[in-house]
Amino acid sequence: MRLSRIALGLAAAGVLAGCSAAPEGPLAQDYADVLTTAPSPVPAYAAASVVETDCGANANGHRNVDNFIATPGQPGAAHHEHEYVGNVSTNAMSTDASLAAAETTCPDGNLSTYYWPVLRLSGGHGHDLGAPPVPPSSVAISYQGSPAGPVVGMPRFLRMSTGAPRAFTERTPSQAKWTCSGLEDRVQTKYPVCPGGARVVRIFDFPGCWDGRNTDSANHKSHLAFADAAGVCPARTFAIPRLRVEVSYDVPQGAKFAIDSFPEQRQNPGTDHSDFANVMTDDQMAALVAQLNGGRR
Numbered sequence: 147m148r149l150s151r152i153a154l155g156l157a158a159a160g161v162l163a164g165c166s167a168a169p170e171g172p173l174a175q176d177y178a179d180v181l182t183t184a185p186s187p188v189p190a191y192a193a194a195s196v197v198e199t200d201c202g203a204n205a206n207g208h209r210n211v212d213n214f215i216a217t218p219g220q221p222g223a224a225h226h227e228h229e230y231v232g233n234v235s236t237n238a239m240s241t242d243a244s245l246a247a248a249e250t251t252c253p254d255g256n257l258s259t260y261y262w263p264v265l266r267l268s269g270g271h272g273h274d275l276g277a278p279p280v281p282p283s284s285v286a287i288s289y290q291g292s293p294a295g296p297v298v299g300m301p302r303f304l305r306m307s308t309g310a311p312r313a314f315t316e317r318t319p320s321q322a323k324w325t326c327s328g329l330e331d332r333v334q335t336k337y338p339v340c341p342g343g344a345r346v347v348r349i350f351d352f353p354g355c356w357d358g359r360n361t362d363s364a365n366h367k368s369h370l371a372f373a374d375a376a377g378v379c380p381a382r383t384f385a386i387p388r389l390r391v392e393v394s395y396d397v398p399q400g401a402k403f404a405i406d407s408f409p410e411q412r413q414n415p416g417t418d419h420s421d422f423a424n425v426m427t428d429d430q431m432a433a434l435v436a437q438l439n440g441g442r443r
Contacts, residue, residue, distance in 0.1 A: 171412030309419025320416030
C-alpha cells in the first residue's frame with residue numbers, strides 16, 4: 147500500500163522513470179570538487195553547548211511522498227519522496243494527536259519527526275527517479291545552545307522548515323549545505339565531489355530563534371528566525387535549542403547522485419531542504435534546555 151501510494155504521487159508529478167515528462171537534471175555545473183571550496187570561518191555556535199541524540203538512519207525504510215507540514219491531509223502532494231527518522235507514523239494524515247500516540251526510533255521516547263528528500267544515484271542521461279534511494283550511512287541529530295545566552299524550550303508541536311525547495315525556479319538564495327566527511331568546514335551549495343573514502347554529507351541547520359507565540363506560520367518559517375553571526379536573536383524573538391541534522395551517504399567513487407525535488411526544480415542541489423516537528427513532552431524539553439544551559443557538550 148505504501149509503495150503504490152508513492153508511485154501514484156510520483157506519477158501525478160510526471161516524474162516516474164521512463165515518463166516523457168521527466169525533467170532534465172541534474173546538470174554538470176551542479177557538482178563541484180569540495181577541495182576547491184575554501185574553509186568557512188569558525189561560527190559562534192561552535193562554542194555553544196551541544197546535546198546529541200541517535201534516532202537511527204531509517205533502517206525501517208520509512209519513506210513517502212507526503213509532507214504533513216506543507217500539505218497536510220494530501221497524500222502524494224509533496225511530489226518528491228521524503229525519508230524519516232524519529233516518529234514512525236509520519237505521513238500526510240499526521241496530526242498532533244496521532245504523532246503523540248505513535249512510536250519512535252529516537253531514545254527516551256522522543257516522538258519528534260525529522261525528514262528530508264531522498265538521495266538517488268544518477269544515470270548518464272539525467273537523474274534516475276526509478277532508482278532506489280541511497281540509504282543513509284548515518285544520521286547525526288544535535289541540539290545546540292546559544293552562544294549569546296540561555297535558551298528557552300520549544301513548545302510542543304512546533305513545526306520548522308529549513309532550506310529553499312524552490313530556489314532553482316524562484317532564483318532565491320540557496321540555504322543548502324553540502325560537504326564531505328572529514329571536510330565539514332568546506333561547505334558548498336553544490337553536490338560535492340568527495341575524495342576517495344569520504345562520505346557525502348548534507349547539513350540542515352534550523353532556525354534558533356522563535357517568536358514566542360506561534361507553533362507554525364503560513365510559510366512555515368515566519369514564526370522563526372536565524373540568529374546573527376554572533377548567535378544573537380533578532381528583537382522580539384527568543385533563543386531556542388538550535389537543531390542541526392547531518393545525513394551522510396556512502397556514494398561510490400565517481401558516481402553521480404541527486405536529491406528528489408519538485409519536478410520543475412530539476413534536482414538542483416540548492417533546493418535541498420528539511421522539516422521537523424517537535425513532539426517532545428514538556429518534561430523532555432525542559433531536560434534538554436537544562437543540559438544546554440548548563441554547558442553540556
